[in-house]
Amino acid sequence: MDMDLKQLRYFLAVAEELSFTRAAQRLNMSQPPLSQAIAQLESGLKTRLFSRTSRRVELTAAGQELEAQARALIAQAERAQQQVMSVGAGRSGKIEIGATGTILRGGLATWLADYRRHAPQVRTVIYEQAPALQVKDVLDHRTDISFNRTDISLDRSVARHPELGCTLAWRETLSVILPLGHPLTARPVVTLTDLADDEHVMLHPESSEFARYIQRCCVEAGFLPRVSQQVVDSQSIPSLIAAGFGVALVPTSTARFTSDEVVFRPVTPTMVADVYMIYRLREQAPAVHEFLRWLSTRPDGRGADQAPSKAIASRRSKLHSS
Amino acid sequence: MDMDLKQLRYFLAVAEELSFTRAAQRLNMSQPPLSQAIAQLESGLKTRLFSRTSRRVELTAAGQELEAQARALIAQAERAQQQVMSVGAGRSGKIEIGATGTILRGGLATWLADYRRHAPQVRTVIYEQAPALQVKDVLDHRTDISFNRTDISLDRSVARHPELGCTLAWRETLSVILPLGHPLTARPVVTLTDLADDEHVMLHPESSEFARYIQRCCVEAGFLPRVSQQVVDSQSIPSLIAAGFGVALVPTSTARFTSDEVVFRPVTPTMVADVYMIYRLREQAPAVHEFLRWLSTRPDGRGADQAPSKAIASRRSKLHSS
DNA sequence: CAGATCCATATCCATGGCATATCAATCTAG
DNA sequence: CTAGATTGATATGCCATGGATATGGATCTG
Incomplete structure (x- = not known):
């Protein structure tokens, strides 16, 4: 009754070979079932698809139409299948x-x-x-x-x-952002305790676990940072530093997208975020x-600042003395 | 192994109902074969299409992809079938x-x-x-x-x-083309014998059976037309008449596409082409x-000038006295 | 907690698709 | 012009596949 992709594949084989016997060979089947499959496709479409004279087989006008349609359909089915399998495999x-x-x-x-x-x-x-x-x-x-x-x-x-x-x-290391002209910009590496007397810009500790973590790092280093300004949006930190609000400890990767109105310096001991x-x-x-x-399963991180997450550790990282 | 439109129809039913039992009802079948049809579609695609928790059925990402693809495929198959049947029926x-x-x-x-x-x-x-x-x-x-x-x-x-x-x-009737100012333009109808003294433009009689037919008509009317100009292309006749080369007998329907530099008049006795x-x-x-x-099977011709071809006559038509 | 609901599994049966064998109609070679 | 070869259609039988019934396991609901 209804068309079937298998029927269409059979049909295309016959349409290409213009011979039931050869098409049957190509399809790895015998000729009679192929003949009757085509016959039932024809009866389903209420249309003769081949004019067969027991010696020559050729496509009727409807057959030519179906040849084009069937090719398109099968190609689309093929693509659909690939697409679904690709989604299924996560590709x-x-x-x-x-x-x-x-x-x-x-x-x-x-x-x-x-x-x-x-x-x-x-x-x-x-x-x-x-x-x-x-x-x-x-x-x-x-x-x-x-x-x-x-x-x-x-x-x-x-x-x-x-x-x-x-x-x-x-995991990333932390760096410090310094305003231009800050004395510590003269050093290539900054020690954490050097920042004890500076005023700090930091995220709001109540909403940011990350901010609390930085606070704990400082406490372990022996000082409680003085906060000049709390921010909600980390994006605003660099401009505040440039405006003279003090210094800030931020993930090193932040350096990538900020201007040259501020200076980034690595901090020892190394802190990981x-x-x-x-x-x-x-x-x-x-x-x-x-x-x-x-x-x-990623191998060790690309770039100097990323370490791999090979261990699926759920342990909270601590201040890490290099 | 390979996808099958029937499988896709089953799949869509389940995808729409989000229930194997309801989908089976809609498909007029029982639930188990539907389940296993979907299972075999999934194994063919090597992908899970539904996440079934024995209580709720929902589409996976791959299933959503297949839903869209299957709809498109089935719609296209439908169109293809219509198209082929339409060609087969001559529509x-x-x-x-x-x-x-x-x-x-x-x-x-x-x-x-x-x-x-x-x-x-x-x-x-x-x-x-x-x-x-x-x-x-x-x-x-x-x-x-x-x-x-x-x-x-x-x-x-x-x-x-x-x-x-x-x-x-x-069949069409013949008319005569007259140049503007020709004395016969004063009459609403022209008699064939009136054209005996005029010069005629006509198609080349050697290549045109139609031209020979007109000649025979004139001979039957009692005169042999004097030919001022023979043409190969009938399209050039009206302009030659306008230029004063004489008159011409042409199918009446020719009048439709010529300018008003010439005049068409019916001819008696009526001649049919x-x-x-x-x-x-x-x-x-x-x-x-x-x-x-x-x-x-067309009923009698539309317009004054076409008669139907109801009789599949193979008899050559002759000059027809009305 | 008991009943209801829903999907999966197991088993059985019938239909349909496929193969083998054969026929009828060409085409071709001698 | 005839005999063999070739090709598609028809006949027949078998088996695999698709579908129905019965049942089990899991989850939701009252």
């Missing part, structure tokens, strides 16, 4: 990514560019989002992966969600699964 | 038509426009062709139908071809067959 698809400002403007773009070379068909969409909303966005399928600087499995301020995973994505990713353990699209797998 | 397709100049610029366009209203999907291609090539063009499939003014079954100058048919398509069509008896596309059938 194509879409990944919706949420990230906080420092990560988004930090190393994330580099990692994504790297993955794009690995899986060019995968589209990635990045949303900048407030840290407080990240967990909810992932749970609600608004995003597939969220990048932030907090290991939620250890953060008591958010409820535990058994269907969420959280692993270390990569961990980047974690949050994702659903179930109902993750293949492309997402594949991306996570790729990221977790 | 669409292409008809290649050959015609001589007087017919092409005469009544043919009107008939074709009429048929276009009856079968809008049928494209017609018209070639102007020399009468001598018409039979060969039809035999070689260069054209499907040739219109001319000779019944080849009675014309001894062409070989008989048993695989060709030739029937009367329609038969138009025949030549076509292959076998290997004619459905659209051609359908057109021939339509033309042969």
